[in-house]
Amino acid sequence: MKSNKLCVLVGLLALSPMALAKEKMSVDAPFIAGEVLVKIREGKSAAALQGVQIKKELNLLAGRFALVTTAQKSVAVAIAELEANPAVEYAEPNFIYTAINNTSNVERMLAQSVVEQGDDRFGLLWGLANTGKNEPDRNGAPGIEVGVAGVDVNALKAWQITKGSRDITIAVIDTGVDYNHPDLAANMWVNAGEVAGDGIDNDKNGYIDDVYGWNAAVDNGNPFDGHGHGTHCAGTIGAIHGNGGVAGVMADVKIMAVKFLTDSGSGSLVDAIEAIDYATKMDVDLMSNSWGGGGYTQALFDSIKAASDKGIVFVAAAGNSTSNNDIRANYPSNYATDNMIAVAAITHQDQLASFSSYGKRTVHISAPGRNVLSTTPNNGYSVFSGTSMATPHVSGVLGLYLAQEGRRPHAETLERLMATSVPSSAYRRTTVSGGRADAYNLLTNTRPARQGPPADQWQSERISDVFESVHPYANSSKLSRTITVAGAKYIRVVVKKLESESGYDFLTVKDASGAVIEKLSGKLEDFTSDYIQGETAIIEFSSDSSQAAWGFLVEEVQVIR
Numbered sequence: 001m002k003s004n005k006l007c008v009l010v011g012l013l014a015l016s017p018m019a020l021a022k023e024k025m026s027v028d029a030p031f032i033a034g035e036v037l038v039k040i041r042e043g044k045s046a047a048a049l050q051g052v053q054i055k056k057e058l059n060l061l062a063g064r065f066a067l068v069t070t071a072q073k074s075v076a077v078a079i080a081e082l083e084a085n086p087a088v089e090y091a092e093p094n095f096i097y098t099a100i101n102n103t104s105n106v107e108r109m110l111a112q113s114v115v116e117q118g119d120d121r122f123g124l125l126w127g128l129a130n131t132g133k134n135e136p137d138r139n140g141a142p143g144i145e146v147g148v149a150g151v152d153v154n155a156l157k158a159w160q161i162t163k164g165s166r167d168i169t170i171a172v173i174d175t176g177v178d179y180n181h182p183d184l185a186a187n188m189w190v191n192a193g194e195v196a197g198d199g200i201d202n203d204k205n206g207y208i209d210d211v212y213g214w215n216a217a218v219d220n221g222n223p224f225d226g227h228g229h230g231t232h233c234a235g236t237i238g239a240i241h242g243n244g245g246v247a248g249v250m251a252d253v254k255i256m257a258v259k260f261l262t263d264s265g266s267g268s269l270v271d272a273i274e275a276i277d278y279a280t281k282m283d284v285d286l287m288s289n290s291w292g293g294g295g296y297t298q299a300l301f302d303s304i305k306a307a308s309d310k311g312i313v314f315v316a317a318a319g320n321s322t323s324n325n326d327i328r329a330n331y332p333s334n335y336a337t338d339n340m341i342a343v344a345a346i347t348h349q350d351q352l353a354s355f356s357s358y359g360k361r362t363v364h365i366s367a368p369g370r371n372v373l374s375t376t377p378n379n380g381y382s383v384f385s386g387t388s389m390a391t392p393h394v395s396g397v398l399g400l401y402l403a404q405e406g407r408r409p410h411a412e413t414l415e416r417l418m419a420t421s422v423p424s425s426a427y428r429r430t431t432v433s434g435g436r437a438d439a440y441n442l443l444t445n446t447r448p449a450r451q452g453p454p455a456d457q458w459q460s461e462r463i464s465d466v467f468e469s470v471h472p473y474a475n476s477s478k479l480s481r482t483i484t485v486a487g488a489k490y491i492r493v494v495v496k497k498l499e500s501e502s503g504y505d506f507l508t509v510k511d512a513s514g515a516v517i518e519k520l521s522g523k524l525e526d527f528t529s530d531y532i533q534g535e536t537a538i539i540e541f542s543s544d545s546s547q548a549a550w551g552f553l554v555e556e557v558q559v560i561r
Contacts, residue, residue: 035055060274097268130150168285172233181379194211212257246374249392424436476543
């Protein structure tokens with residue numbers, strides 16, 4: 001798969017109606033060179049496209065699309081030309097997505113470890129039942145690192161209420177699933193209306209031989225996993241109980257295998273939206289997505305929204321780049337659709353995993369994600385780490401909830417998931433909920449008490465002396481302002497605007513002791529910092545000796561007295 005990177009963006013796309021959306025694209029996002037995904041306007045035809053070759057057409061719930069190839073050296077120029085065509089609603093690079101893997105040497109070794117067939121595997125599933133002594137090591141044997149007992153999804157207690165239901169279908173959208181694995185076969189979704197291998201679309205759903213799901217990467221009905229990532233995720237969700245293997249969060253579930261990532265672990269935008277569309281048309285209850293990449297794409301947003309409109313929950317990994325997703329977006333987890341639930345990874349010591357991305361405003365909840373034992377192809381079991389592993393824990397927890405409550409409005413589901421999470425200081429500034437997923441609490445609507453200021457008592461106060469840089473700011477700048485509001489119990493800073501060289505120039509908010517509350521970089525508008533206990537906030541700005549940008553503006557704070 002030949003790839004390139006989008007280097008020219010907004011300037012060439014300024015006349016496009018999708019320019020604001022495209023401004024969100026990452027300049028580092030790889031895409032397939034020479035390929036563009038086009039959405040066709042309603043009432044128009046792909047035949048109206050000029051100067052390109054049509055490689056594939058798709059009729060999806062999100063609209064009609066065409067994947068085209070172009071001889072243009074610049075994909076940005078090709079997009080601008082296509083969007084000038086009245087038959088085109090928008091055009092985008094065919095971005096590349098990958099299974100979310102860790103980058104450290106240790107994590108790569110973990111991904112290769114295999115557990116011997118005779119081991120007592122359930123005793124190593126700390127994500128379900130953490131004894132404080134049962135995290136597996138990289139070889140799948142009991143580790144020696146001491147954890148915190150009870151830091152898990154509280155599965156044993158939840159199972160006293162429900163172990164799931166075969167009426168719940170969860171699509172694992174990934175590298176496929178080994179549907180013959182002894183720990184998964186009995187819980188696989190099977191299309192009873194299809195006859196395997198006869199080359200006929202027996203159930204007239206538009207897909208041939210889709211017995212266990214669909215392989216969007218090659219457009220056939222065999223979503224078998226030749227990579228391992230998808231099978232591992234499936235085992236965490238729904239490996240059957242009591243057969244001597246591992247156990248899933250759900251004992252009873254139907255797992256649909258939807259493959260768009262190839263056996264190399266990567267796939268394209270066009271295949272991603274086809275995979276999501278298949279699961280949407282098959283009316284699954286939840287989609288579990290442990291993959292990421294690409295820049296902002298309207299096509300992927302529209303596809304996820306189409307699933308949302310059908311009442312389908314979309315659970316997505318926050319990413320393993322250790323970055324703040326509030327500042328540097330991770331897709332698909334950063335899409336602001338009603339059905340989106342973004343997941344960070346934690347350790348068995350009740351800490352955010354060192355590799356996990358996070359975001360106080362964009363990552364909803366955390367779950368076990370380091371050293372997770374689960375199924376792998378060809379009857380195997382392996383230890384993987386990543387937000388990829390945290391995501392199926394949350395998918396399984398939500399599956400239990402759906403089995404008990406049925407489909408609920410997305411806002412209700414998300415609010416209950418977050419409110420019933422177990423709060424911890426380790427997650428207060430890294431997730432929206434400030435907690436880790438708890439299946440028992442979710443099922444019983446048990447809401448642990450949370451410390452901090454009441455959300456409805458904040459009052460805005462304008463700063464008498466506005467704090468801002470010159471525009472643009474100078475290189476090697478160092479600016480500081482201490483803001484004190486007498487009598488305030490809590491204070492937080494409102495950043496009206498920030499434009500700085502991302503990753504190099506920072507606006508930092510500290511409390512009176514100098515502890516960092518927020519460290520901001522890049523582009524932000526109307527950003528409210530996390531709260532500080534007390535009446536004082538310190539704001540600092542620093543820039544390096546190279547590229548400068550517009551700067552920053554702080555006009556107000558919010559306080560609770």
